[in-house]
Ligand SMILES: Nc1ncnc2c1ncn2[C@@H]1O[C@H](COP(=O)(O)OP(=O)(O)O)[C@@H](O)[C@H]1O
């Protein structure tokens with residue numbers, strides 16, 4: 001798709017030059033020209049952006065630099081991230097700095113020169129290419145939280161990650177149970193590095209360093225493990241969790257979060273970025289009561305019902321000690337999204353063998369997990385090579 005450019009200058013020679021040069025660049029097209037730099041120029045440009053949401057602007061401010069800066073300011077205010085190239089005669093360092101702070105993306109010195117103009121267009125193309133690649137690569141975050149320990153969040157996160165990986169999605173499991181993370185142990189992974197190392201190196205965490213820190217499961221998904229030294233967990237705060245989750249979601253199709261910890265600020269800061277939050281509970285009355293508190297807290301924190309989904313684990317069909325599924329629905333005000341059968345032996349065997357249950361064709365629990373994945377659009381079948389080519393890991 002061509003990059004759209006809007007040109008504004010009171011100088012006919014400026015507009016002619018831009019039009020002629022753009023005509024030679026197949027990747028850029030001129031979509032609007034304005035001959036003045038008047039007080040309402042920003043309104044007209046913003047109207048154009050409704051038609052061309054990614055259009056960049058080349059703005060000749062030489063006739064009235066202060067007016068030009070004011071146009072720039074209003075454009076960026078209304079459309080943060082808009083790519084604006086300012087053009088003027090010699091600009092002082094102070095002026096350049098002001099323009100930069102107001103959000104100008106590039107500068108072109110007057111009189112326009114061929115080489116300068118083409119270099120500016122090349123920078124614009126690079127910028128747009130980066131934007132598009134980010135748009136393509138942003139993945140989805142699925143978080144599993146449990147209303148108390150031992151409910152089954154880690155088991156669920158592992159099995160869901162395995163389903164996604166089997167389908168050819170680049171998948172990472174983030175173990176947020178920082179004090180007693182089980183994910184690596186359940187998968188039999190020996191790991192040297194953890195989220196603590198990622199946090200310590202946040203400012204230089206490029207692809208190769210991240211790959212070095214991640215453990216890799218035989219099923220093809222990566223795991224960002226919890227630290228083995230508990231004191232290292234204390235170094236990890238809410239902002240670091242946000243940063244790590246953002247880095248992962250930019251690089252993987254699917255980020256699965258093992259959120260088997262209390263609903264504290266740290267977990268909430270990760271849930272904020274999640275597309276779906278699975279709140280896991282069992283039918284025991286204390287678990288149901290906790291689930292109600294959790295849901296209320298999530299609503300108070302601004303999470304809508306479309307993001308939060310209830311998963312009942314270890315389904316007990318009957319018994320006075322358990323709430324029925326109808327009672328669960330009534331108490332929580334929403335129907336469980338999925339109900340997993342009670343299969344303790346299968347679940348424990350899977351841990352013992354360090355192999356997700358979903359990989360066992362005959363297991364009832366495995367089958368239920370496959371159904372869960374399918375409901376979310378992951379049928380666990382490898383996608384065609386062509387469809388998955390070109391993505392990260
Ligand atoms: N559907 C299930 N049926 C029976 N036992 C299960 C089931 N899912 C998990 N378990 C078992 O319950 C225990 C706690 O599971 P785990 O995933 O570690 O929970 P959490 O992460 O919420 O603390 C483990 O022993 C696990 O094998």
Ligand SMILES: [Mg+2]
Nearest residue numbers: 154177182260
């Ligand atoms: Mg756990």
